[in-house]
Amino acid sequence: MRLAGKEKGCGLLWGAALGMLLAGATFAPVEAQEAGAPAPEGTPAGQAQAMQAPMVRVGDLVRVEGLRPNQLVGMGLVVGLDGTGDGRTSAVHVQMFANMLRNFGLNIDPALLRPRNVAAVMVTALLPPLARPGDRLDVTVSSMGDARSLAGGVLLQTPLTGADGEVYAVAQGSLILGGSTARSLTRERVHPTVGSIPSGAIVERAVDATVAQEGAIRLVLYDPDFVTAARVVQAINQALGSPSAFTSDGAVVTVRLPRAYQNDPAALLARIEELTITPAIAARVVINERTGTVVLGHQVRIAPVAVSHGAVRVQVGAQPAPAAWPGDLQQPESHVALLSGATIGELVDALNAAAVAPKDLIAILEAMQAAGALYARLEVQ
Template sequence: MLVTPRVSAMAQQVPIKGLGRFEGWRDNALIGYGLVTGLAGSGDTRRSAVTRQALRNVLSRLGTTVTDEQISSRNVAVVLVTAVLPASANIGDRIDVTVSSVGDARSLAGGTLIMTPLLGPDQQTYALAQGPLVVGGYNFESELNQQQRNYPTTAILQAGATIEASVDAAILNNDGQLSFLLDDPSFTTAQRIADRISARFGLGVASVKNADEVQIRFAGNAAGLAPFMSALENMTIQPDATPRVVINERTGTVVAGGDVTISSVVIAQGDIKVTITADKIASQPSFISGFASDVRSLVVTNTTLEVDQGSEDVAFRFPSSTIADLVQGLSQARVDTRRTISILQAMKTAGALHADIIVK
């Protein structure tokens, strides 16, 4: 699929809040280690010593003592629980969590996560997760027959964790300044942001520290911070547009601004297809009577090699133009997306494509 908008995506006024974030305002990762119970024989096997130990620990906290030999159920699985703590969270708020199997469980479908503390990087508990899992797949097995859809060893617990410690992001540093961090570093964009803020709040309020950072001075009191931040976020500027061509080789998608320019170039595109087919045939010896103990079956491999030169070779010339014209010409020549990607990469190497190529 080829996407070539005629107008650059950044050639318009954009709110400042869409170009980056304020330093200190960030999410935080949480992680926990727990048990999922209630599985219909699809949990960890007895070979998983970690599962048996974790189950003994849980039962001991509930006042039940069992030995290692007494635990043989496959209805339990050891899991890792992950979540994202928002930049601002209050006690009692609920967040989503992801549960992933650690052992050799086949599926977490139908399971329930036992209360699991979620820890931050400082090893403090910020949330507790518990509840029934939602699995977007299945795995059924019977007598060596198996059917699986998606990945049943990973599940989602919607609003399954409760915040136990409040978090408030600190965006003002000790000098009473804010730092705005750009997602796409650019001195031009940073200077436009600083000029726009200074024009609104006074000369010298904002200054460019680097291509990815604008420092903003706040001279008011705590009560005036929220209105000041709201005004900053909703200011609009025209950011600098960096010519880019984004290529996703897995899906065959090319996205580029229609105003990305190219120099005069001649392109020759051919196609050679090589096919190798291997057939394996088992040769079973036969005897008139009796069997020989030192005779075994023989597997014979027959290989066929085919080379297809291709019948859709093309050669064409483009004058100085835009990438939109190039893609249109390639489409008229019936060049598929995969070959278009290789052409764009070759043009970049040859210096004919004046844009950054990002391959994902």
């Protein structure tokens, strides 16, 4: 229920189960089956691809509509700092400190307060679905003022509210600044104005959640796909022995409650979550230009294309390599030629043999995508 209101290396991952980190300009792809190898005789191409994909629990592919986390936030004070709290330029913590003292029966003029061991902070947490009073939550504490460090501080009792303004949890405890004391970390990597309190909040109020609505359960796919949704529907109907499940948009699977589960939808969900299917794997190439990481699906195909990038020339097609490349006075230093229908795996193998740098691989893939020769979605991060 919803509440109202540079380059250091190159990584390469094959599919969902095989992967290897690539350093420098070395590419060492690993595949369960040689790229481009023909499917077994009498086996359709689609079935051959499914044979290589893993079986996955339905419970790992979907979530139940109506069961969702909710964000909580609160404003509090961190005390016990060693003179690293908010300075004179921040009046928020002074007023909050005066208000706290007033709650304890002490009326003090805020103008007289100069607490350098106190800092005003924002406290955030995530309330998971089905959380009950007494459950504990991890919280994150962030400085609001000009405090230099929250190291050694203690968060005072802070109510955490949802989007509807209601209090759902209360946080309190000693802060932990992850990595701030590790000698291996440089000073620039330490962020002393943000800390955490593991299990630092106690749930005070539960969020009402409805698993079944109007006699049906709606399963939302984490990664919407028509093929995956159809396979989920097929698996559920086979398990229940009746056409109880259907999908209309590839993102949501609706399951009507059978008579045996009218009063026990949780048991039906438990049975559905244990079913296994082979999800569809979209052809996708993910590139992180900042880190040089490239994630490739080994089933990605390449159309006939010729790419010229610096001293590297790539040609995908049945025709032999041209005697001379347009605009070039001499032959390229590295020339890669592949047959039509080649895969990304074959391309990387060839570029690996030619000692092509990671940045050049990224540029070549981007050029192929721009030319419409890469049969996959190219995502640049």
